[in-house]
Amino acid sequence: MPADKVEEYADGLCYTDLMAGYYIGASDEVLQAIADYSAWFFVWDDRHDRDIVHHRPAAWRRLRFRLHAALDSPQDHLHHEDPLVAGFADSMVRLYSFLPRTWNTRFARHFHAVIEAYDQEFRNRTEGYVPTVEDYLELRRLTFAHWIWTDLLELSAGLELPDHVRKHPAYRRAALLSQEFAAWYNDLCSFPKEIAGDEVHNLGISLITHKGLTLEETVAEVRRRVEGCISDFRVAERDALEFADSLADGTVWGKELSAAVRACVRNMRNWYSSVYWFHHESGRYRVDSWDDRSTPPYVNNEAAGEK
Template identity: 85%
Template sequence: MPAFPHSTSPTATAVAVPPALRLPVIEAAFPRRLHPYWPRLQEKTRSWLLKKRLMPADKVEEYADGLCYTDLMAGYYIGAPDEVLQAIADYSAWFFVWDDRHDRDIVHRRPAAWGRLRSQLHTALDSPADHLHHPDPLVAGFADSVLRLYSFLGPTWNARFARHFHAVIEAYDREFRNRTLGHVPTVDAYLELRRLTFAHWIWTDLLELSAECELPEHVRKHPAYRRAALLSQEFAAWYNDLCSLPKEIAGDEVHNLGISLIHHEGLTLEEAVTEIRRRVGQCVTDFVAAEKEALRFADTLADGTVREKELGIAVRAIVANMRNWFSTVYWFHHESGRYRVDSWDDRSTPPYVDNEAAGEK
């Protein structure tokens, strides 16, 4: 069935979801929504990628729209002011480009290049205004997107975002070392690392920008709120693993729930796929229960002071977008060219990646 009752693009067609990846509960119970700013979002993020030299012009022209990065964000941060959604979408596009650079540095054995980039990103995160003209477009683009994100809520939110993203950079470094050594983490170690490499708390932090409300610690760390947030992100990370398993096996990856299950639990490929599907399905079931608890928590806030009522409204909006994450992630994986490995000339090399732009000579 199509992701939308009507197309978001003049040339879009209904997406056929492979049986092994199809989740009828998402298609039936998690209707997909799209921010009305989406057409402009797609256009402006495409222009931003060009302006910041994050992808070569020919790659942007041929692949940017088909990668559907803006669709993913426009289906998640519903209700965000246009300017906020644009900043989030550009940051998200940067994140995908960074992920590709990290992958190419591993594939082409460039530990020194990765080490430099890791250090530069840490520094740019703490002082983005000083890195807007950095010679590496990836660092300059990061500085630009972070500086814009920092403009919306204030210093305490900014410090939390920075703390969370410093941890993401270090998790990417651990992944770099694991892949270089061919080390497959155990299932438990992988799941812990995955929460960082997938940036669970970054995407959750950005929900506050969407709601135009910084949540205090007692709200963010309330068990009802935290459980709903975690389940929505776990679903996304594990469904990504399910969909990217062929691509990552082809690329000699070691970081995928399926690969850890095969390597450490002795499962066959088919059994690993079944187990990931089971975990993904359980996430959906558990989220529906957690969502109710989170909404009840929001209602308790609405009974308090004016400030608490504002927080209650924000929490309800955020929980609604946690629900949106399920459908937007699901359809993204079937619409984006990022996962169409069977159509690539080389199953280990994405066609939208330019090796020379990533530092090869």
């Protein structure tokens, strides 16, 4: 964004507020790093969108490879000529500083997959291909970065969770439901913008294309799925908290692990309220007030990475 757009829109986009409502209990340093990374993620998403809209496959390809490289060696990219790459590298240096290398390696593996999912979306949208509902839901878990935001729960709790804890069905189901809610509610709130922009990546668009639903039926179906995530989470949360309690085995480690898991699960609940609030307060979704309902007014098409 140019400076005048930053002044006019940045606070109203509420990107950092979204994170502050999710990672409750995180230290100030951790929360600032996550909030800055979140703001970067939205800017990256807009760059990706502009490269598609303006038919810039070469620019996207360069950015894709640069992000992969910066993810693996962020220190080497802190002064990259593309501010988006440099900003990403800065975020990675900071996020990698809080927990052991094993967490960093896992986070990098998860984000490499996110970058490739964005490339798949680029190809789908460029070719006008609407994924089936099932394919879309699978891809959406990556483009929304489900496991990235879940990984960051451990930073807020101050403890890397062992594999057997993270992969336990009770913990994993609660985490997945909180992220599915966020992704599908985002699709619901983005629906007017994405229909106006003739996009192909939205749960509602897949339902219309492949299930033959009307617009009204589609909105009702997405809302039904969103509400299902809420009711299902209440059951999953109870199971996850019982699992957390079971980890307290009388040892110091067991007590710390149990407390960390409980903190992560409680913050999964916070994702619901924070995401709901964000979509109704952020200027990112106020399409009725935009001159072009498909394009946020703060987007600068000139700064799109063709340098």
